[in-house]
Amino acid sequence: MKTGDKVIVPAEISGYGRDLRAMVTEIEKFAGAIFVTVIFTEPCPEACGRKGGVYHDFQLDLLPE
Numbered sequence: 001m002k003t004g005d006k007v008i009v010p011a012e013i014s015g016y017g018r019d020l021r022a023m024v025t026e027i028e029k030f031a032g033a034i035f036v037t038v039i040f041t042e043p044c045p046e047a048c049g050r051k052g053g054v055y056h057d058f059q060l061d062l063l064p065e
Contacts, residue, residue, distance in 0.1 A: 002024070003022060003026065006021065006022070006024075006041075006063040007038065008063060009059060009061060014040075020042040022039060022060075023039050023041055023043070024060075025038060025039050027051070048052060
């Protein structure tokens with residue numbers, strides 16, 4: 001996974017009750033884990049353009065290019 005990749009953030013992680021599309025904006029190591037920051041791109045009024053993050057890159061589903 002790299003910056004700029006398009007991903008699906010599962011509903012359990014997004015907090016918006018459904019899977020959302022997003023773009024990876026930052027990847028960093030934090031306390032032995034990989035923290036991934038995303039910007040939601042899904043046309044969802046509550047989420048579009050907002051930032052989100054997960055502690056493990058394996059929680060995201062990479063979209064095919």
